[in-house]
Amino acid sequence: MSALDRLAVDPARFISEIYGTRPEVTAAAQDYSWLASLDAFDHLITDTVLPAAAFRLVRDGSPIPVKGYTKTFGNRDDTIRVADPALVFDWFSQGATIILESLHAFSPALRDFCRELERELRRGTQVNAYITPPGARGFSAHVDSHDVFVVQVYGAKHWFVHDRSDPDAIGDPLIDRDLEVGDCLYIPQGFPHWASTGAAASAHLTIGILPTTVAQIKRELMSLVDLDEDAMNIHADPSKVASDVLLQTQARLESIDDELSRRLTRLFFASRHHSLRGQLMRSLDAEKVSDSDKVVARIEWTRFDRDDGILVLLPDRELRFSARLAPALDVILREGPFKVSELAPHLDEDERRAVVARLIREGLLELR
Numbered sequence: 001m002s003a004l005d006r007l008a009v010d011p012a013r014f015i016s017e018i019y020g021t022r023p024e025v026t027a028a029a030q031d032y033s034w035l036a037s038l039d040a041f042d043h044l045i046t047d048t049v050l051p052a053a054a055f056r057l058v059r060d061g062s063p064i065p066v067k068g069y070t071k072t073f074g075n076r077d078d079t080i081r082v083a084d085p086a087l088v089f090d091w092f093s094q095g096a097t098i099i100l101e102s103l104h105a106f107s108p109a110l111r112d113f114c115r116e117l118e119r120e121l122r123r124g125t126q127v128n129a130y131i132t133p134p135g136a137r138g139f140s141a142h143v144d145s146h147d148v149f150v151v152q153v154y155g156a157k158h159w160f161v162h163d164r165s166d167p168d169a170i171g172d173p174l175i176d177r178d179l180e181v182g183d184c185l186y187i188p189q190g191f192p193h194w195a196s197t198g199a200a201a202s203a204h205l206t207i208g209i210l211p212t213t214v215a216q217i218k219r220e221l222m223s224l225v226d227l228d229e230d231a232m233n234i235h236a237d238p239s240k241v242a243s244d245v246l247l248q249t250q251a252r253l254e255s256i257d258d259e260l261s262r263r264l265t266r267l268f269f270a271s272r273h274h275s276l277r278g279q280l281m282r283s284l285d286a287e288k289v290s291d292s293d294k295v296v297a298r299i300e301w302t303r304f305d306r307d308d309g310i311l312v313l314l315p316d317r318e319l320r321f322s323a324r325l326a327p328a329l330d331v332i333l334r335e336g337p338f339k340v341s342e343l344a345p346h347l348d349e350d351e352r353r354a355v356v357a358r359l360i361r362e363g364l365l366e367l368r
Contacts (some may be wrong), residue, residue, distance in 0.1 A: 003117035007029060007149050007184050007207070008101055018189050020147065023161045027184035035109055036205055041131055045098070046104060048133075049098035051071055052082040054106070057088065059096040062139040092131070097138030100129040103205070110205075111275055117207070119300070124210040124268060131203045132157065137196040141169035143189070147209040151186040159185060162192040164221045169194065179204070212267055220263045224256045225249055265302050265313055274299050274315040276363050285367050287359035289353050291341035294368040301364060303333060314364060328355060337368045 008014035008026040018024050044050055057064040067254060069088045070081040092098055104110040104127045114125040131140055131154075141162070150159070160177040169192040179185055179195075187193055225248075289295075304311040310321040321329060328346040329336055332355070343352035359365040 004120045004217075005115050006113075007117075007151070014186070018186060023185065023187045023191050023193075025175070025177070025179075025183060026149070026186045027182075028180075029182045030184065032151050032153050032182060032205075035113060035151070036103070036107070036129060038131070038154050038203055040107070041098070041100060041129060043087055044100060045083055046085045048106075052081040052083070054102060055083065055098065055100050057091050057096040057098060058138050059091070059094070060137060064091055066098055067207065077142075092133055095133055095136040097136060098131040099138070100131075103127045103129050105183065108275065108277070114207070115274060121209060122268070124207045126210060128206050128208070129172075129203065129361060131201070132197045133201050133353070134197055134199055137194065139194060141192045141194040143167070143192050144187070144208070145189060145228075146188070146211065147188050149205075149207040149209075150179065151205040151207065152179040152181050152183045152188065152202070153205060154181060155197065155200045156180050157195045157197055157202040157204060159195045160193060161185075161187055164190045164192075167192055172221070212264060216267055217264070220260060220267075222262075224259060225252045239335070262304055262311065262313070266318070278366075279363055282363070282366050283361050286357040289340060289357050291339070291344075291349065291352075293340050293356075294337045295340060295356055295360070295365045296337040296368045297333065297335075297364060298366045299364060301333065303329070312364075314362070317362070319359075319362060319364075325355070328352070332356070332365070333357065 002011070003051075004011045004014070006027070007189075008018075009028075014026055018026065045055075052066050052070045056066070059071055066081060067086055069091055071084040071087075072079045073082040074080055088098065100106075104125070107127075110127050114127060118125055130138060141160075156178045157177050159175060160169065160173045162169040162171060162173050174191075175185070175193075206355050299315060302313045304313070305326065309323050310326060312321065312329070312333070313321045325346075328343050331342050331346070338354050340352055343355070346352075347355065356365060360367070
């Protein structure tokens with residue numbers, strides 16, 4: 001079962017009719033216990049050194065000052081603030097919601113789930129957890145800048161979702177209902193919403209879907225255009241300056257298609273979640289690679305063939321290769337495992353061992 005299957009019982013209908021269009025409860029009575037639980041949240045707060053940047057407390061829409069629930073950790077030259085469990089739970093008992101941010105960074109199950117969802121939606125993701133005590137509300141009506149899936153993992157919470165045309169959330173809501181354990185609610189960007197608990201506590205995940213924004217595209221475009229000041233007479237008639245700017249911009253835009261594509265792909269890959277877990281042993285394996293070994297790509301990649309060589313984008317870095325390695329990379333980057341000896345037509349023994357060893361150390365390949 002895919003990640004989207006777990007969040008929407010009818011993925012095809014979700015994509016064609018719901019996605020980006022309207023809020024809807026997309027799944028019910030699902031088993032999300034393997035993704036998150038109160039015990040897992042408790043462990044994170046009480047048994048780890050949880051940095052202040054990874055969580056926050058809010059009550060009735062107002063943030064609690066960080067120093068009110070954290071303590072210092074580290075030596076005198078390098079200290080950070082971390083969770084003080086006793087203070088965190090004091091505030092919780094007084095009605096504060098605990099928000100664990102970027103939870104995918106702490107949970108292998110959530111990280112892997114996000115990675116699969118990203119492959120399906122071609123969007124980056126993030127996950128926060130909200131643990132709300134009985135009879136409390138963390139936030140007043142608000143809108144998010146991205147789509148979210150709300151996954152109920154403990155207790156129940158009553159949700160109100162209003163239409164985009166009702167930014168103050170004063171009219172009749174589109175959704176007015178409890179979410180029970182196993183329910184999933186989808187809310188597109190811009191729909192005002194809020195929620196509160198009843199007589200029991202609640203815990204839910206919000207899985208944010210992060211699109212490439214217009215602001216990001218503009219930033220990349222501006223950095224690529226790079227107008228030549230010496231080629232323009234900025235003291236000339238304003239209309240002539242505008243003409244010069246437009247001519248230069250047009251000429252520059254005609255030459256940056258590949259570079260803009262690479263940068264936007266880079267933005268997407270940089271938002272992806274991946275793990276180097278096991279990399280210590282893989283790094284040791286790299287030193288022992290031989291022709292008889294089978295190897296396979298372990299993470300997603302994108303390849304760009306350029307005039308100055310080959311660029312391979314990974315989720316957290318980019319690798320550059322000489323164009324002469326193109327035939328070898330065709331073998332290395334194909335789907336499925338390959339034997340190191342299959343590179344013999346393109347590289348001598350030392351070269352093929354060196355290339356494969358490097359890609360194992362980079363986290364792209366692993367021994368099968």
